[in-house]
Amino acid sequence: xxxxxxxxxGLVQAGGSLRLSCAxxxxxxxxxxxxxxxxxxxxxxxxxxxxxRSGSRIYYxxxxxxxxxxxxxxxxxxxxxxxxxxxxxxxxVYYCAAKVNxxxxxxxxxxxxxxxxxxxxxx
Numbered sequence: 204x205x206x207x208x209x210x211x212x213g214l215v216q217a218g219g220s221l222r223l224s225c226a227x228x229x230x231x232x233x234x235x236x237x238x239x240x241x242x243x244x245x246x247x248x249x250x251x252x253x254x255x256r257s258g259s260r261i262y263y264x265x266x267x268x269x270x271x272x273x274x275x276x277x278x279x280x281x282x283x284x285x286x287x288x289x290x291x292x293x294x295x296v297y298y299c300a301a302k303v304n305x306x307x308x309x310x311x312x313x314x315x316x317x318x319x320x321x322x323x324x325x326x
Contacts, residue, residue: 205229205301205315212297212320215289223284225299225317232280236302239273239284240310241295250308254282262306289324296321
């Protein structure tokens with residue numbers, strides 16, 4: 204089992220920045236690729252970014268590539284999501300997730316999930 208706990212969400216004005224963190228415990232963190240997803244009210248959960256086990260390969264949703272940065276620190280068992288130039292449409296609950304096998308944008312392929320952290324960027 205892998206336990207994931209997100210933090211860093213909050214209320215930020217449009218144009219502002221936030222850095223989300225996801226702390227992992229349980230099994231060896233570096234054995235897992237890590238993803239960030241988000242879910243806005245009334246919408247399906249959508250892929251944000253993925254980082255490989257070593258951090259050497261990174262993938263983003265096209266709409267977020269220019270503003271978001273995913274990173275990880277395997278020594279700290281933590282994955283991060285730096286979000287800049289936030290927009291009202293970024294308002295959502297953000298989840299981190301872990302998967303054993305290779306990169307995927309499908310949430311159904313991830314094995315473990317955190318509880319989520321709310322990000323709100325009002326109009």
